[in-house]
Amino acid sequence: MYLESRLGFLRASQNPDGGWGYFSGKESWLEPTSYAMLALRQGGEPEPALDKAWKLIRSWQLDDGSFRPSGKVKEGTWVTAQAVMLAGIRGVNDASVRHSVDWLLRVVGAEHNMWTRTGSFLHLIKARLDVSHEGWPWMDGNATWIEPTAHTLMALKKVVGQYRTPEVERRVRDGEDLVLSRRCTDGGWNYGTPNMLYVDLPSFPETTGLALLGLAGRKQQEFAGALDLAERFRADTKSSLGKAWLQIALRCHGRDVAGPAEGGFASSDVMLASLQALGHPQGNYRLFGAERQI
């Protein structure tokens, strides 16, 4: 009932162009489309509905290799990582995917420059923040954040078998180091600022789940306690989205998480339906796991 109600909702809310909106009946965006595709995937079987969605996503690739977040937006963003991850899962291995991987490798957080590193060295930046890592921003030219970094780590780990180069391995290792360096003192992660004006900031459930997914394949001793915190977050948070990400992350890290209470889906939120379906014991949560250790 729980899983089928969400998958049924997703099947019913696919747009005629093949994509999904953030909410049913809305325009297609890459992010909800990618989650819906992962949730609905049934490996090995013909999937015309998902092929149509994939075709739509590919039509959003720009000349520089990046992907636009929707048909209306003309600029490439972090969703390029989601397209690359989908390509890896679908076994697509061609020059255009390589082009997108190259774009991901070229993009670094804008704070990774001489000015801010010097400022950090001289203790002029009023925050406890390691700016020595590159990471990934939401948009090229902006600073590094946990969520786009986690998504890019997942994507690169998914395709590293096809594109194994020293640079891919270096960026993955450095990206993971960045995630580890941005951990909040409570043991989890927020959007990427663990400390502001020398005041520690709290972590959030959803970003803790995503950070843990970005670290999949890394030795768990390096983020000791984070999985226990994630379990506590999952039990306590009222955030359905946070719970869904934590469910996926904990399962990917081998934690035996109790399944959700049975129940239908009473929202129009495509992303939520997809992530809840993915995190179900019979869901496709394994698609978020690292294919191999770097």
Add this chain to the structure above:
Amino acid sequence: MTRRKFALLSGAAVVGAYGGVKLQKVQKPPELSQGPLGQSAVAIIRARSYSDDLVCRMLEGIRQCGLEVRGKRVLLKPNLVEFDPSTVINTNAVVIAAAVEVFERLGAAEVKIGEGPGHRRDTLEMADDARYRATIPKFERIFTDLNRDDVSAVKAFAGEPEFYFPNTVLAADLIVSLAKMKTHHWAGATLSMKNFFGVVPGSVYGWPKNKLHYYGIPESIVALNRQFGSKSFAIVDGVVGMEGNGPIQGTPKPVGVLVMGSDLVAVDSTCCRIMGIDPEKVSYLRMAADLGHVRPSRIEQRGETIRSVATNFALIDDFKDLRLVTPPTVS
């Protein structure tokens, strides 16, 4: 560049939640513009607690400002940032509920609520924490998560050939900035103008909306108000504001007022004077002085006087020099 400016700007840039990498562009503040012709009305209405009759208070303030509402599609834009039960980060739910009733009573064609928080993805859950869902009738039916709304392009905004805004925002005839009266550790104060950061969609620009930080916080505030200010009205929740390390980690500061007006620059300047901050030293207000009135001589204060409600908000060390040194002018 002074050490303090470097620290503030690079901290903002790197820490990023409110960063602006403009290390090379620290400029002398612009001369304060005379502003538009005429005067702007700003109403200061007493509301000593959230259990006061806020509908009645808002109707009085709107009447004093002469706002026309009938037939308009109204979008209420509260300030919903994060939730912490120990402090007062967000526009109080009771203020929003009162505003819904007020604009419906005044004959709006429709009244919607929209917000796109800068840090958290789960907007509805935050709204739940802030008691919006429990307090505001039919909340889920009239609320739009602006971070995940469909968008349309606007030409030449913030140095970009095209910039994207939520369709709900673009379609509104009247945007009501339901802001919170707070200090802000990068901008000095966050009021009705800064509240427009929440109309920038996370689906395009991320969480936080880091593109704005790189364009510059004051510059972005001014650009957003240049874009939307002419179809906006401000109601600032100063019943209980936030002082110190705002906008998230400050402490509650009871003031007991609602501040309203169609000129958002004048409303925010008035709020600053109430808070003991000199608006002429707040960079985004100086920069926005061609959009509205900063000078007290050009603001027609209605309702309460500034002097009768003024109370100094604690300021962090980096903003101590914003303190208003002369007593507020009473008009």
